[in-house]
Amino acid sequence: DTAVSQTPKYLVTQMGNDKSIKCEQNLGHDTMYWYKQDSKKFLKIMFSYNNKELIINETVPNRFSPKSPDKAHLNLHINSLELGDSAVYFCASSPLQRNTEAFFGQGTRLTVV
């Protein structure tokens, strides 16, 4: 069974559209994250949720809205997509402990045309 799964794996869409990326983890972790990886492979935290509560909200345009219906799911909705939103988006989860690692999904490659 996949520990952290996100769908879709690839997403090609036109500027101005609204799209969602879904993420689910079956590890029983309390904390979930969204990271953005740009074309140079830099990984930047976007959001962090703990037990459905927003913990970290980095400087991200408010067109990006995370939603956590329960602690196993953290979805990312993006409104009015722009060319600069093209990137790979990774979902991850971890227990809320300092000494444990994060588990990552396979990523969603978003291309805005």
Next chain:
Amino acid sequence: GDSVTQMEGPVTLSEEAFLTINCTYTATGYPSLFWYVQYPGEGLQLLLKATKADDKGSNKGFEATYRKETTSFHLEKGSVQVSDSAVYFCALNNYGQNFVFGPGTRLSVLP
């Protein structure tokens, strides 16, 4: 805030060469330290970790030692293989709320 610095590469080595990828960090308190690896088209996988000073993490021939005095966590492997070609990320976790990543180092190993 917390940050991680690592050599960005790319690093190109011949098979069986010795590998070192430097990583240093800035953090308050006592973070845990990690190395992740990303193969082409895939997500990040944990390679190894260390949770306190002087701990050595090791896996698949890779190892790194948590050096608090130099705030470093350098990755080493004695003999690289073509299959080790990937992007390597150093990361820290401070009190569980966020994982901070370095910029990644692309490694290419030539046969």
